[in-house]
Amino acid sequence: MHADPIPPHQGLPSVPDWGTALRPAGPFDPWQSFNAACDVWSGGHADAAGLARRRAWRLRDLLESACAAPLHAARLRAAGGASIGDPGRSPRAAQRAAALPLESIEPIGRAQTLARFDEACTDRAVTLERVRAFIADPSRIGEAFLGRYAVWTSSGTTGSPAIWLHDTRALAVYDALETLRFGGFDRPGRGADWLGDWVRTPAGSGGRYAMVGATGGHFAGVASVERLRRLWPWAGASMRTVSILQPLRALCAELDAFAPSVVATYPTAAGLLAAEQRAGRLHIRPHELWLGGEPLSDAVRREVADAFDCRVRETYGASECMAIAWECTHGALHVNADWVVLEPVDRDMRPVPPGTASHTVLLTNLANRVQPILRHDLGDSVTVDAAPCPCGSPMPTLRVEGRRDDVLVLEGIDGPVRLLPLALVTVMEDEAGVFDFQLVARDAGTLLLRLPPSSDPGARPACHRALRAFLDTQGLATVRVLDDPRAPAHEAASGKLRRVASGPGR
Numbered sequence: 001m002h003a004d005p006i007p008p009h010q011g012l013p014s015v016p017d018w019g020t021a022l023r024p025a026g027p028f029d030p031w032q033s034f035n036a037a038c039d040v041w042s043g044g045h046a047d048a049a050g051l052a053r054r055r056a057w058r059l060r061d062l063l064e065s066a067c068a069a070p071l072h073a074a075r076l077r078a079a080g081g082a083s084i085g086d087p088g089r090s091p092r093a094a095q096r097a098a099a100l101p102l103e104s105i106e107p108i109g110r111a112q113t114l115a116r117f118d119e120a121c122t123d124r125a126v127t128l129e130r131v132r133a134f135i136a137d138p139s140r141i142g143e144a145f146l147g148r149y150a151v152w153t154s155s156g157t158t159g160s161p162a163i164w165l166h167d168t169r170a171l172a173v174y175d176a177l178e179t180l181r182f183g184g185f186d187r188p189g190r191g192a193d194w195l196g197d198w199v200r201t202p203a204g205s206g207g208r209y210a211m212v213g214a215t216g217g218h219f220a221g222v223a224s225v226e227r228l229r230r231l232w233p234w235a236g237a238s239m240r241t242v243s244i245l246q247p248l249r250a251l252c253a254e255l256d257a258f259a260p261s262v263v264a265t266y267p268t269a270a271g272l273l274a275a276e277q278r279a280g281r282l283h284i285r286p287h288e289l290w291l292g293g294e295p296l297s298d299a300v301r302r303e304v305a306d307a308f309d310c311r312v313r314e315t316y317g318a319s320e321c322m323a324i325a326w327e328c329t330h331g332a333l334h335v336n337a338d339w340v341v342l343e344p345v346d347r348d349m350r351p352v353p354p355g356t357a358s359h360t361v362l363l364t365n366l367a368n369r370v371q372p373i374l375r376h377d378l379g380d381s382v383t384v385d386a387a388p389c390p391c392g393s394p395m396p397t398l399r400v401e402g403r404r405d406d407v408l409v410l411e412g413i414d415g416p417v418r419l420l421p422l423a424l425v426t427v428m429e430d431e432a433g434v435f436d437f438q439l440v441a442r443d444a445g446t447l448l449l450r451l452p453p454s455s456d457p458g459a460r461p462a463c464h465r466a467l468r469a470f471l472d473t474q475g476l477a478t479v480r481v482l483d484d485p486r487a488p489a490h491e492a493a494s495g496k497l498r499r500v501a502s503g504p505g506r
């Protein structure tokens with residue numbers, strides 16, 4: 001999971017903010033949006049066979065168009081063998097490649113895609129150099145790259161952030177999936193409920209939407225909010241991104257002043273905010289909390305729902321596809337099976353049956369053409385449910401699992417301070433420029449910094465500078481950061497790296 005929680009697609013504007021009206025617009029195509037809305041509406045009423053038909057023809061379409069990207073043409077040629085010809089040069093070979101079974105294509109990871117970025121895109125005008133120049137400018141967050149693409153970066157352990165481009169058709173599909181399906185406006189038999197639900201949204205009540213997450217970069221969450229603010233400048237005052245890098249007291253004060261009706265954030269951040277609300281240091285009354293970007297346990301869901309006395313809804317998206325699954329009224333997470341193919345696999349990339357936790361999951365995004373996401377290793381462990389959901393939707397349900405980074409509790413000048421793992425990861429990546437690391441809280445007053453032996457010599461001092469500055473702003477001036485000569489330790493069972501961990505013995 002690498003996306004921020006999803007943006008307020010239901011939220012339409014109420015207060016003019018003409019200051020942003022002159023900025024370049026975000027990527028948007030009204031005709032694509034109309035088509036996508038009609039399609040998502042009808043897909044939501046299709047049976048299992050209807051969904052399979054949609055998947056099948058969209059997959060052919062995706063494979064054929066992916067041949068315009070040399071990296072994917074080579075993958076398809078490898079899958080089909082010499083007899084299919086060269087799908088990167090011949091339209092007939094591309095048509096033959098489009099008929100290949102999806103399972104015959106070798107999976108691909110984030111690092112491989114980034115290493116051959118230009119070849120992984122179907123538009124030859126897109127180059128890594130151009131995209132990097134674009135994302136270096138934070139004032140362009142949410143703006144259309146080359147006038148037509150959204151750009152989202154995601155954190156990673158590969159030495160640089162991964163970069164994902166989405167075209168206007170893909171954005172139209174994500175918008176429609178989140179408005180109609182996640183928003184619940186396409187459920188059959190809703191009748192008068194529809195109006196009631198609409199009134200309770202930011203659009204209907206002039207409500208306010210706050211995304212609490214990492215800001216200041218082209219991350220999917222903040223970039224999506226900024227895109228909507230560019231498209232609907234008058235909506236600026238009813239949507240806000242709230243940085244988790246600020247001290248908790250300041251974060252709570254900002255939320256209290258904004259009084260959001262919907263808060264979207266990470267489960268770890270929501271747990272922290274729930275504790276503040278219970279302690280009387282936060283006083284918001286949202287009617288819904290949307291949680292995503294990390295696995296959500298039943299315990300955290302209950303804790304957060306109780307503390308805020310509101311509905312909690314889980315989302316599942318990533319920078320590679322904003323809308324992978326949606327939560328129904330029974331609390332189950334349904335895969336958007338008409339626009340996404342998810343393949344849960346074991347360590348050797350063999351499929352695992354329903355009811356079994358996967359090692360990772362392969363994502364195929366059927367909506368995006370500019371940077372095809374084709375059997376892409378997402379890194380999440382998921383379990384697809386064997387039994388159908390009582391809500392009646394034929395779209396399969398799943399649970400997203402796996403380990404996540406720890407919230408650290410450190411002793412500050414004015415008492416204990418809880419630090420969100422995402423805040424520490426953002427400081428390390430954005431301020432220090434270091435991606436492969438491990439921070440371990442040995443005790444409440446000591447952080448151990450582990451870097452791989454291959455790190456750049458300047459990395460360690462950069463980490464110390466960035467961490468020191470961050471800890472000082474959090475009231476943690478007395479916490480020491482010590483160098484640990486050991487390399488980051490991967491989990492024995494999964495082989496995954498927990499970059500922020502607490503407790504001795506790690």
Ligand SMILES: [Zn+2]
Pocket residue numbers: 328329330331332334389390391392393
């Ligand atoms: Zn359901």
